Amino acid sequence: MLISLENIYKIYKRGDTAVHALDGVTLQIENREFVAIVGPSGSGKSTMMNILGCLDTPSDGTYIFEDKDISKLNDDQLAVIRNRHIGFVFQSFNLLPKLDAVENVELPLTYAGKKGSVRRERAVEMLNAVGLGNRIHHKPSELSGGQQQRVAIARALSTDPPIILADEPTGNLDTKSGREIMEILKELHLSGKTIILITHDISVANQAERNVHIQDGKIVNDVKVVG
Amino acid sequence: MDTLQTIKIALRGILDNKLRSFLTMLGIIIGVTSVIALVSIGQGATSQVTEQIQSLGSNLLTVNIMGRGANTTLSYKDAMEFAESPYISGVAPVVTGNATVKHANKNSSVQIQGTNADFLTVRNYKLSQGRFITPADVNMRQKVAILGSQIAEDLFGLVNPIGQEVKIGGQIFKVVGILESSSSMMGSNDEEIYIPITVAERLLQSRGVRVLYIQAASKDTVSQATEEISSKLSRMFKTSSDSDFQSYRILDQTEMLDTINQTTGTLTMMLGGIAAISLLVGGIGIMNIMLVSVTERTREIGIRKALGARKRDIMSQFLIESLVISGIGGIIGIIIGVLLSRGIAQLIGINAKTTYSVTAIAFGFSMLVGVFFGIYPANKASSLKPIEALRYE
Numbered sequence: 027m028l029i030s031l032e033n034i035y036k037i038y039k040r041g042d043t044a045v046h047a048l049d050g051v052t053l054q055i056e057n058r059e060f061v062a063i064v065g066p067s068g069s070g071k072s073t074m075m076n077i078l079g080c081l082d083t084p085s086d087g088t089y090i091f092e093d094k095d096i097s098k099l100n101d102d103q104l105a106v107i108r109n110r111h112i113g114f115v116f117q118s119f120n121l122l123p124k125l126d127a128v129e130n131v132e133l134p135l136t137y138a139g140k141k142g143s144v145r146r147e148r149a150v151e152m153l154n155a156v157g158l159g160n161r162i163h164h165k166p167s168e169l170s171g172g173q174q175q176r177v178a179i180a181r182a183l184s185t186d187p188p189i190i191l192a193d194e195p196t197g198n199l200d201t202k203s204g205r206e207i208m209e210i211l212k213e214l215h216l217s218g219k220t221i222i223l224i225t226h227d228i229s230v231a232n233q234a235e236r237n238v239h240i241q242d243g244k245i246v247n248d249v250k251v252v253g
Numbered sequence: 254m255d256t257l258q259t260i261k262i263a264l265r266g267i268l269d270n271k272l273r274s275f276l277t278m279l280g281i282i283i284g285v286t287s288v289i290a291l292v293s294i295g296q297g298a299t300s301q302v303t304e305q306i307q308s309l310g311s312n313l314l315t316v317n318i319m320g321r322g323a324n325t326t327l328s329y330k331d332a333m334e335f336a337e338s339p340y341i342s343g344v345a346p347v348v349t350g351n352a353t354v355k356h357a358n359k360n361s362s363v364q365i366q367g368t369n370a371d372f373l374t375v376r377n378y379k380l381s382q383g384r385f386i387t388p389a390d391v392n393m394r395q396k397v398a399i400l401g402s403q404i405a406e407d408l409f410g411l412v413n414p415i416g417q418e419v420k421i422g423g424q425i426f427k428v429v430g431i432l433e434s435s436s437s438m439m440g441s442n443d444e445e446i447y448i449p450i451t452v453a454e455r456l457l458q459s460r461g462v463r464v465l466y467i468q469a470a471s472k473d474t475v476s477q478a479t480e481e482i483s484s485k486l487s488r489m490f491k492t493s494s495d496s497d498f499q500s501y502r503i504l505d506q507t508e509m510l511d512t513i514n515q516t517t518g519t520l521t522m523m524l525g526g527i528a529a530i531s532l533l534v535g536g537i538g539i540m541n542i543m544l545v546s547v548t549e550r551t552r553e554i555g556i557r558k559a560l561g562a563r564k565r566d567i568m569s570q571f572l573i574e575s576l577v578i579s580g581i582g583g584i585i586g587i588i589i590g591v592l593l594s595r596g597i598a599q600l601i602g603i604n605a606k607t608t609y610s611v612t613a614i615a616f617g618f619s620m621l622v623g624v625f626f627g628i629y630p631a632n633k634a635s636s637l638k639p640i641e642a643l644r645y646e
């Protein structure tokens with residue numbers, strides 16, 4: 027078992043009212059799965075992704091990641107998990123605007139303590155893999171949305187993590203660029219990575235192997251996609 | 254994460270925001286500049302005064318006779334008895350007065366100093382031409398004169414004064430020597446004329462010595478020499494050395510040096526301290542800007558944390574940034590401070606003295622300010638929760 031959520035709650039308190047962004051979620055994800063988490067806006071998808079990615083902590087429940095109880099880890103240990111085990115792809119790309127493409131891709135390697143020459147070599151390799159070998163010294167502002175998302179994927183792959191967590195990776199892209207990003211994710215899945223994809227778009231979700239439907243913070247359906 | 258990379262990131266942050274970085278540095282620059290400039294000028298002035306006092310000879314004792322009752326002076330013969338002490342290597346009694354000096358159609362009123370052969374070495378004066386008073390001149394009451402450089406020029410212009418005659422107080426003197434110009438904060442001898450003391454006593458109609466310059470045999474015998482002079486004078490004027498009434502006063506150069514060094518040292522410290530306060534203000538400026546920077550870059554911090562930056566990575570990034578700002582500010586401040594102190598020193602006619610220690614202290618202090626005022630913002634940045642930082646708009 028790679029990931030196991032047991033009765034996870036995330037409750038935001040606002041005065042007297044409490045928003046149950048996650049309302050008792052139990053979910054298991056195996057190694058090398060390609061899972062899409064689907065649901066309407068406000069259903070709690072991003073909240074789930076943040077908890078899965080160790081960016082946020084649940085209000086209640088147990089999160090077991092690779093046999094480790096996440097709630098027992100300290101900040102630095104969580105940083106190591108984010109660095110080595112999870113690659114993030116965000117809807118809004120989240121590239122650093124002042125760094126060029128290759129420097130952005132190098133960032134996780136920097137925090138992994140890799141030497142400069144090793145970092146550069148690996149980052150260029152990853153940019154080549156996503157088809158941006160000719161754009162390595164472009165700043166994010168000099169790249170199209172699709173290209174920026176490919177830089178983000180190269181960055182997510184740089185430390186060779188087993189899991190890619192993608193929150194609406196095609197949400198800000200046109201159909202063609204979105205399709206290209208999905209092709210890359212599918213290839214990554216074939217190469218042996220676990221992909222967790224968050225989307226509200228059924229046609230995108232159907233490209234995964236498994237769909238987890240979520241509504242009002244609860245899992246309402248969990249189905250294998252029959253291709 | 255390696256430090257070099259962090260420094261690169263920090264330098265980048267600074268270059269991306271040139272004007273703001275410069276304004277942030279300005280506080281540090283002004284602080285370091287003023288510390289360096291003020292202390293350099295202070296130390297320059299101090300060492301100049303010290304040198305001048307030392308050039309008088311550190312073994313020099315100045316004895317002023319006030320006397321008691323009708324007995325207000327020392328005879329030349331009594332004065333010379335001091336020379337017999339083993340602790341004393343030279344005694345130069347002085348009789349002083351004003352007289353008119355004439356040559357050709359030029360005349361002026363000058364100070365006449367009657368003294369003996371020891372005077373030149375005791376006061377550490379140099380001749381530029383000719384000779385000084387000899388013991389024979391004193392014994393034989395020779396009418397010879399040694400001129401200060403300014404007087405020589407006023408009276409003789411371009412003509413060589415040696416061997417020429419001048420009239421002092423109506424009597425004819427032969428010029429045998431010219432003193433080297435020596436003006437200092439302690440006064441100048443350029444406008445004085447030196448003649449044998451025995452001649453001066455008659456010329457100025459002033460019997461007895463009121464001022465003696467005495468040279469101790471060495472630095473170490475200064476106190477013995479002082480004691481001996483003191484006991485002898487007390488006996489002569491029948492005063493006990495601990496009574497309030499003073500019939501004489503002995504001034505010791507080292508004592509004078511100590512006092513002056515102490516005063517100028519305090520002054521320098523005070524100036525440096527005031528300047529250091531501006532460094533502190535500069536540090537608050539750094540903290541202010543760093544806090545703004547942390548808020549502005551909350552999202553960047555969130556992204557870095559999502560990618561695996563640990564608390565200490567973020568902490569060192571911001572700390573190094575504030576260190577680089579204060580360090581560059583410190584270096585610029587040192588350069589400006591050195592140039593400024595040179596400029597001011599030239600303007601007021603002294604030598605500025607920038608020591609390595611004050612440079613190191615000023616630079617070290619600016620770095621310390623960088624660390625101290627960088628820690629709070631850096632800590633604030635590194636304590637942000639990844640999700641909150643990522644969500645920040």
Ligand SMILES: Nc1ncnc2c1ncn2[C@@H]1O[C@H](COP(=O)(O)OP(=O)(O)OP(=O)(O)O)[C@@H](O)[C@H]1O
Binds near residue numbers: 069073
């Ligand atoms: N920081 C927060 N404080 C308070 N409530 C929040 C916070 N974050 C999320 N919520 C609430 O939790 C619920 C789930 O939000 P979440 O962002 O997970 O939805 P989502 O499924 O990702 O929606 P979308 O498709 O629009 O991105 C929403 O009702 C939202 O208002």
Ligand SMILES: [Mg+2]
Binds near residue numbers: 072073
């Ligand atoms: Mg969302």
